[in-house]
Amino acid sequence: MHDTHHGGRPRRLGASCLACPLRLKSAFKDKTDDEIRFIQAMKIDHRILRAGADIIHPGEEEAELYTLFSGWAFRYKSLPDGRRQILNFLLPGDLVGLQASLLSAAEHGIEALTEVELCVFPRKRIWDLFVKMPTLAYELAWLGSREECLIDDNLTSVGQRSASERIAALIISLYRRADALGLVTSNSFAFPLTQQQLADALGLSLVHTSKTWSRLRKAGLFALSGGRLTLLNPRLTNRMAAIYDQEGARRPLI
Amino acid sequence: MHDTHHGGRPRRLGASCLACPLRLKSAFKDKTDDEIRFIQAMKIDHRILRAGADIIHPGEEEAELYTLFSGWAFRYKSLPDGRRQILNFLLPGDLVGLQASLLSAAEHGIEALTEVELCVFPRKRIWDLFVKMPTLAYELAWLGSREECLIDDNLTSVGQRSASERIAALIISLYRRADALGLVTSNSFAFPLTQQQLADALGLSLVHTSKTWSRLRKAGLFALSGGRLTLLNPRLTNRMAAIYDQEGARRPLI
DNA sequence: CGAACCATTGACCTCGTTCAATCACAGTGG
DNA sequence: CCACTGTGATTGAACGAGGTCAATGGTTCG
Numbered sequence: 001m002h003d004t005h006h007g008g009r010p011r012r013l014g015a016s017c018l019a020c021p022l023r024l025k026s027a028f029k030d031k032t033d034d035e036i037r038f039i040q041a042m043k044i045d046h047r048i049l050r051a052g053a054d055i056i057h058p059g060e061e062e063a064e065l066y067t068l069f070s071g072w073a074f075r076y077k078s079l080p081d082g083r084r085q086i087l088n089f090l091l092p093g094d095l096v097g098l099q100a101s102l103l104s105a106a107e108h109g110i111e112a113l114t115e116v117e118l119c120v121f122p123r124k125r126i127w128d129l130f131v132k133m134p135t136l137a138y139e140l141a142w143l144g145s146r147e148e149c150l151i152d153d154n155l156t157s158v159g160q161r162s163a164s165e166r167i168a169a170l171i172i173s174l175y176r177r178a179d180a181l182g183l184v185t186s187n188s189f190a191f192p193l194t195q196q197q198l199a200d201a202l203g204l205s206l207v208h209t210s211k212t213w214s215r216l217r218k219a220g221l222f223a224l225s226g227g228r229l230t231l232l233n234p235r236l237t238n239r240m241a242a243i244y245d246q247e248g249a250r251r252p253l254i
Numbered sequence: 255m256h257d258t259h260h261g262g263r264p265r266r267l268g269a270s271c272l273a274c275p276l277r278l279k280s281a282f283k284d285k286t287d288d289e290i291r292f293i294q295a296m297k298i299d300h301r302i303l304r305a306g307a308d309i310i311h312p313g314e315e316e317a318e319l320y321t322l323f324s325g326w327a328f329r330y331k332s333l334p335d336g337r338r339q340i341l342n343f344l345l346p347g348d349l350v351g352l353q354a355s356l357l358s359a360a361e362h363g364i365e366a367l368t369e370v371e372l373c374v375f376p377r378k379r380i381w382d383l384f385v386k387m388p389t390l391a392y393e394l395a396w397l398g399s400r401e402e403c404l405i406d407d408n409l410t411s412v413g414q415r416s417a418s419e420r421i422a423a424l425i426i427s428l429y430r431r432a433d434a435l436g437l438v439t440s441n442s443f444a445f446p447l448t449q450q451q452l453a454d455a456l457g458l459s460l461v462h463t464s465k466t467w468s469r470l471r472k473a474g475l476f477a478l479s480g481g482r483l484t485l486l487n488p489r490l491t492n493r494m495a496a497i498y499d500q501e502g503a504r505r506p507l508i
Numbered sequence: 509c510g511a512a513c514c515a516t517t518g519a520c521c522t523c524g525t526t527c528a529a530t531c532a533c534a535g536t537g538g
Numbered sequence: 539c540c541a542c543t544g545t546g547a548t549t550g551a552a553c554g555a556g557g558t559c560a561a562t563g564g565t566t567c568g
Contacts, residue, residue, distance in 0.1 A: 075406075077406055077407075077409075077410045079410070079496045080496050081496065083414040083415075084414070085409060085410040085413040085414050087406050087409055087410070098399065099399040099402055099403060102392075102395055102396050102399040103396070103399050103400065107403050107406060107407075108406055127388075127392065130384075130388040130391055130392045130395075131388045134381075134384040134385045134388070134391065137384055137388065137391055137392075137395070138356075138381065138384045138391075140395060141356055141384075141391070141394060141398060142356050142357070144395060144398050144399060144402065145353040145356040145357050145398055146357065147402065148398065148401065148402045148405065149353060149357060149361050151402065151405050151406065151409060152329075152341050152361060152362055153361075154409060155331075155339060155341055155405060155408060155409045155412060156333070156339040156341070158412050158413045158457065159339040159412045159456075159457030160333060160337040160339050160457065161333075161337075162555080162556095163555075163556070194513090194514065194515090195514075195515065195516095196514080200413075202413075203412065203413030203414065204556075204557090205556070206515095207516090207517090207556090207557070207558075207559090208555085208556050208557065210515065210516060210517085211516080211517080211556095212556090213515095214516075214517095242333045242335065416523080417523075417524070448545090448546065448547090449546070449547065449548095450546080458524075459524065459525050459526075460547095461524085461525070461527095461548090461549090462523085462524050464547065464548060464549085465524095465548080465549080467547095468547090468548075468549095509568105510567105510568090511567085511568085512565100512566085512567085512568105513564105513565085513566085513567105514563100514564085514565085514566105515562105515563085515564080515565105516561105516562080516563080516564100517560100517562080517563105518559105518560090518562105519558105519559085519560090520558085520559085521556105521557080521558080521559100522554105522555105522556090522557075522558095523554105523555095523556085523557085524553105524554090524555085524556090525552105525553080525554075525555085526551105526553075526554090527550105527551090527553100528549100528550085528551090529548105529550085530547100530548080530549080530550100531546105531547080531548075531549100532545105532546085532547080532548100533545085533546085533547105534543100534544090534545085535542100535543085535544085535545105536541105536542085536543085537540105537541095537542085537543105538539100538540085538541080538542095
């Protein structure tokens with residue numbers, strides 16, 4: 001039996017947030033020791049879930065707040081008849097479940113896309129954080145706004161772009177986020193999505209996603225092998241997505 | 255010359271937030287006098303803009319934070335070639351520009367759909383609010399999450415629903431929000447959208463929006479006259495949108 | 509080997525887009 | 539008073555992007 005809770009690497013519950021390896025990445029702003037100690041005191045668990053597991057069930061009312069420590073996840077929303085829209089993808093360092101924690105009923109689900117490690121914070125103590133640590137509260141709100149910004153992009157993509165443009169835009173967006181985390185090596189990064197997940201994120205059918213995807217691949221936009229995606233023509237992909245290059249400002253890590 | 259800043263009704267800058275008529279609506283949670291006084295002290299202007307005016311320009315870096323006091327507005331995002339996606343609609347009591355204030359650069363624009371009245375708060379004092387008024391800070395974050403929730407719905411609609419389903423979902427959603435504000439009389443409410451704006455919100459072409467819209471109208475789903483929309487078959491519209499009935503919980507008004 | 513899952517490809521059809529013309533209705537200036 | 543203009547709604551006709559149905563093949567796993 002493969003126990004996902006005690007996998008290959010050691011648990012980090014005891015390990016110090018002060019020494020958090022994520023925090024060293026250039027994507028994140030520096031924090032005072034006080035803030036980090038507060039975060040550490042608030043952290044009640046370090047949890048590992050296998051790919052495909054639910055992090056937050058749709059409709060859940062007592063969802064905790066998490067930070068994604070490693071792996072990928074996605075937020076999604078389902079219609080009664082089974083159609084599903086993937087709202088956005090979550091990468092290491094992203095908050096998981098802020099909306100569910102604040103609104104006290106998840107209108108969406110969150111699922112692990114790969115095996116994930118999560119830092120667990122009790123939702124009850126979010127209020128504490130607002131009272132005692134306004135800097136962290138502000139950053140919580142900031143991260144919420146940033147997620148909204150990503151969803152704005154996706155909505156614009158799904159509402160206005162053609163199939164190939166949507167694929168280009170999604171790849172570029174994930175590429176940039178992975179890059180900021182230092183996950184890109186010579187233009188390539190781990191890309192764990194199935195075509196069904198791609199389709200659900202793009203608002204396209206599985207078949208049409210597959211056809212458009214391989215057309216772009218054959219056109220030399222990118223390559224996929226061994227679960228890693230390599231951008232062969234970033235400039236072109238950018239242009240196809242009609243995206244300007246953007247800033248690489250640091251963001252908070254909580 | 256018609257001065258939009260001194261229209262028919264008197265300015266309310268001097269008027270007390272304690273006596274704010276919006277606050278009486280059943281949609282909003284009660285606040286302590288302390289909180290209301292803090293809000294009032296933070297309010298620096300009461301501004302009136304005509305329909306079509308920009309409240310926040312795309313890319314604006316010094317956007318203020320507003321509360322929509324009366325009228326409708328919408329957030330949108332444009333692509334370089336002119337395509338435009340309306341992200342969500344703003345009704346009285348909604349915060350305007352929170353994302354732009356926190357992220358310090360608007361990735362979107364916000365435009366007045368009708369003539370609007372806005373309570374203006376300086377973005378610089380948001381930080382103040384986090385330090386001195388954690389209850390209000392929490393509610394600010396709450397309202398941000400609620401907006402994200404609305405956008406999640408729209409994304410799901412645009413990504414998964416057919417043209418008629420999208421129209422049904424949009425109408426139901428606006429109907430409910432208007433209802434919560436007491437703006438619905440005998441199943442009808444003011445509906446100021448042009449078909450172009452409808453199309454941009456639904457991710458459909460103008461022509462197809464018009465055809466589908468009038469098909470649903472002729473099918474007896476709803477009627478539109480004198481700028482007011484009347485829901486003739488709410489049950490059916492709900493079912494078409496595949497939406498379950500939802501809660502009517504109170505929300506904060508800042 | 510069979511079962512499950514995922515990716516791919518062809519054939520066909522439809523929903524939604526594009527192009528274009530018409531109509532209704534304000535203003536507004538002669 | 540009426541022609542002139544601009545904006546928004548509506549409708550027809552033709553086309554095309556994307557959906558649906560169905561079959562095939564490759565992998566992994568029991």
